[in-house]
Amino acid sequence: MSGPTIYDVAAAAGVATSTVSRAFSQPGRVSAATRDRIVAVAAELGYRPNPHARALLSGKHHTVAMVVSDIANPHYFEMIRGAEMRARVSEYTLLLVNAEESPRVEWEQIQRLSPAVDGFLLAASRLPDENLRQVAAQRPVVLMSRELPDLTSVVLDHVEGCHQVVSHLASLGHRDLVYLAGPRNSWMASTRWAALQRAAEQIGVGARRIGPFTPKVTQGGAAADAAVNARATAVVAHNDLLAIGVMQRLAQRGLRVPEDVSVVGFDNIFAADVCTPGLTTLGGAHTDLGRTAVELLLTAGSRAADDPPRVVLPTELVLRGSTGTVATA
């Protein structure tokens, strides 16, 4: 079934297995002549080191697991891409895991993989803080789009970002906004709401919250109806998927965007650029987020455990057609 082992190579080259092993892992310990011969024989036999056997002893698997709270959301796409690219540079393998928005599934997957990976990337984890600390006690962990004081994390600057959003809406004349909230157990959802509230207060506009909603296009209908019912002139949706769903429903009901209602999303997914009108959304360097997270994970061993890094990446408000001046009724 499997390929040749170092035993085969050793036999074919007429040396001990240890010599073969060292020829690859400690080139200095073997004479050039012997090494060349071994390498040649290995190549001829098509020998590939078995990473599992290696991991068994070293404890290093050269693998990191990325657990995504819902892989159906295109938002994670860029993060996955960035993570994959960075991992590949270091010849690490990226294991992709879907938690299906379920803390239980997430926990089980983590426990199952724990002995087999060098660390975890948890993207928008739905686990309670307590569980996150437990995971971190077993393996290095980097949180993505979530923060916890004692853990390493990478997030976009939601405080600044939400300020940009509110400021933008205020400058268009909106005196009031409605936040269509994300899932209850989403750290991002509560953080955004807090940041929006604070920004609204500073800027002097009102802010209300409706929800929670599962952040999918299909939920946009209910969210839109609720927003209309609340007589909102500006809605800030938890993410672009929800925002797009909201816009679809508004169009269906004959309401114009942005003339009647302005809509803002989060994440700047690809579809936000091509929908009509284009969706104003708070974007950020998601690829960098993925890249940085892997970077932090791979270098986790070389840092003091106390005061772990908490990277905050800049956001950018991408203005498109979905926001406009408030109607002067």
Add this chain to the structure above:
Amino acid sequence: MSGPTIYDVAAAAGVATSTVSRAFSQPGRVSAATRDRIVAVAAELGYRPNPHARALLSGKHHTVAMVVSDIANPHYFEMIRGAEMRARVSEYTLLLVNAEESPRVEWEQIQRLSPAVDGFLLAASRLPDENLRQVAAQRPVVLMSRELPDLTSVVLDHVEGCHQVVSHLASLGHRDLVYLAGPRNSWMASTRWAALQRAAEQIGVGARRIGPFTPKVTQGGAAADAAVNARATAVVAHNDLLAIGVMQRLAQRGLRVPEDVSVVGFDNIFAADVCTPGLTTLGGAHTDLGRTAVELLLTAGSRAADDPPRVVLPTELVLRGSTGTVATA
């Protein structure tokens, strides 16, 4: 670093390691009382079997690698999702690998992972046939969106699909179509062109090919210009990304879709639904494709090696606003 082993459990329970092992893997071989005690002790200690150690002996890793030719394409998203879901059901781990559209990278990644996985899912592989056979000789392989006589594959029905596309355009009065081709080393690209040609011939319309183009939005500009230059009334783009890029460029040049030019894409990605006009595109059950591919891979051992299954899944032409009757100039 790592958790407790069966040695720890054995010591704590006062039995031999083999008994612990059997308590989990061959429940019948151990008395219920002993097993209960072992399970209890294991749970208390937080014992998790080490999958690598297990794989070392059994050769089964409970892991499949999915190699995607370009992870930036949302099209793969659904396939990844389907694959991930099916793998999880069987408690298999899905390893996601990006080939970056490079046959070399793809080959290296496969070789690197080969000893560590139970099989490969190759999505739209860019490798030459020869290399695919080599991979298949080492490990079970399932091709996705690609066919090769001696290998297992899952594809959408491009023959029927392309017929639908051409038939649709013909019924709108188009006498001629232009195919904006995908990458040169893409099996899909040449297959689509062949199927389009054949359908065009049967239906009695003309078909021309322009390209190749890298199937990304940014390439849509050049593709659109070339199509306009060719006086096309209907363009069939290699995929939705390219089609969306084409539509953007056409709008920029003041050409109306579908009044001046009809546009058709492939894949039915999410953005095709929200762009303006909506993109008519040939979709299919991509989630099923991913699911089926894993299914076939996991059951690969229980089939005869000759005459491997070649699953063809149905397509559906999704009609949206980007196609219309040809202008009666």
Add this chain to the structure above:
DNA sequence: AACAACTTGGCAACCCCTTGCCATCATTTG
């Protein structure tokens, strides 16, 4: 009571690779 038949548990080898330690051989130095 003696023995057969069956159940349960333990020993030890094995999977593949790494590595500490030691033996061997060659080279250098006094």
Add this chain to the structure above:
DNA sequence: CAAATGATGGCAAGGGGTTGCCAAGTTGTT
């Protein structure tokens, strides 16, 4: 020329779990 030094390769253990084989223990039979 002997002894010290260094370069090189081999032996064997170990890492976590599995499994063939055998021993001990249990139950049943005559």
